[in-house]
Amino acid sequence: MTGKPGSNRGWHTETMAVHAGEFVDPATRASSPNLVMSVTFAPEAVTGFSARDEQGYDGFVYGRVGSPTVAQLEAKLAALEGADAALCFGSGVAAAHALICGRLGRGDHLIVPDANYVGIAELARDTLPRFGIEVSYVDIANTGEVAAAIRPNTRMLWLETPANPTMKLCDIAALARLAHERGVRDVAVDSTYATPMATQPLALGADFVVHSLTKYIGGHGDAMGGAVLGRKADLDALNLEATVHFGGVLSPFNAWLILRGAATLPIRMRAHEEAALKVARFLEDHPSVSRVFYPGLASHPQHELARRQMRNFSGMMTFQTRQPGPEIAAKMVKDLEIIHYAVSLGHHRSLVYWIGTPDIQASTFRHDPEQLRRYREYAGDGVFRLSVGIENPDDLIADLARVL
Numbered sequence: 363m364t365g366k367p368g369s370n371r372g373w374h375t376e377t378m379a380v381h382a383g384e385f386v387d388p389a390t391r392a393s394s395p396n397l398v399m400s401v402t403f404a405p406e407a408v409t410g411f412s413a414r415d416e417q418g419y420d421g422f423v424y425g426r427v428g429s430p431t432v433a434q435l436e437a438k439l440a441a442l443e444g445a446d447a448a449l450c451f452g453s454g455v456a457a458a459h460a461l462i463c464g465r466l467g468r469g470d471h472l473i474v475p476d477a478n479y480v481g482i483a484e485l486a487r488d489t490l491p492r493f494g495i496e497v498s499y500v501d502i503a504n505t506g507e508v509a510a511a512i513r514p515n516t517r518m519l520w521l522e523t524p525a526n527p528t529m530k531l532c533d534i535a536a537l538a539r540l541a542h543e544r545g546v547r548d549v550a551v552d553s554t555y556a557t558p559m560a561t562q563p564l565a566l567g568a569d570f571v572v573h574s575l576t577k578y579i580g581g582h583g584d585a586m587g588g589a590v591l592g593r594k595a596d597l598d599a600l601n602l603e604a605t606v607h608f609g610g611v612l613s614p615f616n617a618w619l620i621l622r623g624a625a626t627l628p629i630r631m632r633a634h635e636e637a638a639l640k641v642a643r644f645l646e647d648h649p650s651v652s653r654v655f656y657p658g659l660a661s662h663p664q665h666e667l668a669r670r671q672m673r674n675f676s677g678m679m680t681f682q683t684r685q686p687g688p689e690i691a692a693k694m695v696k697d698l699e700i701i702h703y704a705v706s707l708g709h710h711r712s713l714v715y716w717i718g719t720p721d722i723q724a725s726t727f728r729h730d731p732e733q734l735r736r737y738r739e740y741a742g743d744g745v746f747r748l749s750v751g752i753e754n755p756d757d758l759i760a761d762l763a764r765v766l
Contacts, residue, residue: 378441383434409423427605429617431621435624439624444564448591449589450575450611450617452610454573456588458588460604462518463493467493470516471498472486473497473508475499476499477736479525480526482520484725502530503530505536508540509544517548518546518549519550521537521550521551524556527722529679531657533667537549539567547569550568550570551563553571554578555577557579559632559674560675572588573588573589574708575620578631578634579624581709585620630752632674635674637755638678644762655745656678679747679750681746681748682741682742682744683766686743687744690746690765694714694716700712701748707747712750714749715747716745719734
């Protein structure tokens, strides 16, 4: 790579978000990061044909192994998360698949939350058993239940906090300490909802952090990507297999868009939190709303843990209505003017979606009646997932009042 990124030493978070991984191009003097779309590169030294031969080469040879624009994004993410290194992938699920299947093999045991992001839930239930990876599902808010699930062959504890869509939290430090004391090699945390602005799981004892870059870090809903962060030696080994062999690489163009989005992450997350707290209080007081799950509210059952573990409460919440959810959802599709009735989250615009419990049953719990019972006890017949953007909260409240 021509030019060197700054050291990030002593920089505040806002400065790292703008400058980490970036540099003035010495040839063109371009201030903004270059978009390098080339798939192949002309090396300055003779290298082997296999990606294995490129591990000791300080440069780029082929885009599936490494790319300049993607490398700049990886450096920025590592700085923001306080990690040794980062690896980027084509989506959040690609990143999760790379980490799980790159670190686990036949006969290994994985512990995952009993209610987590549907893409991971389906991967764990539909795919991993075919390759001989054993999976257990636990309430990760219950430390005793996690401890009881650990076996001699448990190699990874997968955490998600706050969880999608329940907004449940888990104590990362306590669970990482428990897992490592019991011989579990890897503790991985999906921190997509929290972002590095709220929580840095590595500093709390986790081994890996996973992000869907499509969400808050990209922030604009126009680029899909994912990342795994952790120790450099672990990611170097993961790169050879999970990136080169699995092939779920991130497009340089998407990396360039996400780089641009990441620069404003600190100020966006402050705006998300400020708006979300005002919207959550409105919903909590509305007669048509029966319950709101938002870590920033004192009514959240794990509010004290949120205050201890999160520097920012983010913009995500779920809520339940007294009227049937599908009826309210139909009104949302028809009458919302600002908030988009659409999937995904973490964008600058607000998004809302009805997540019915029967849908969760089909995708996440399948035929496990006890886990479904616990989910229904927590979420009833379903919840609305609301991703509060950076619009004026008074306008969002007026929009919600129209359909409630």
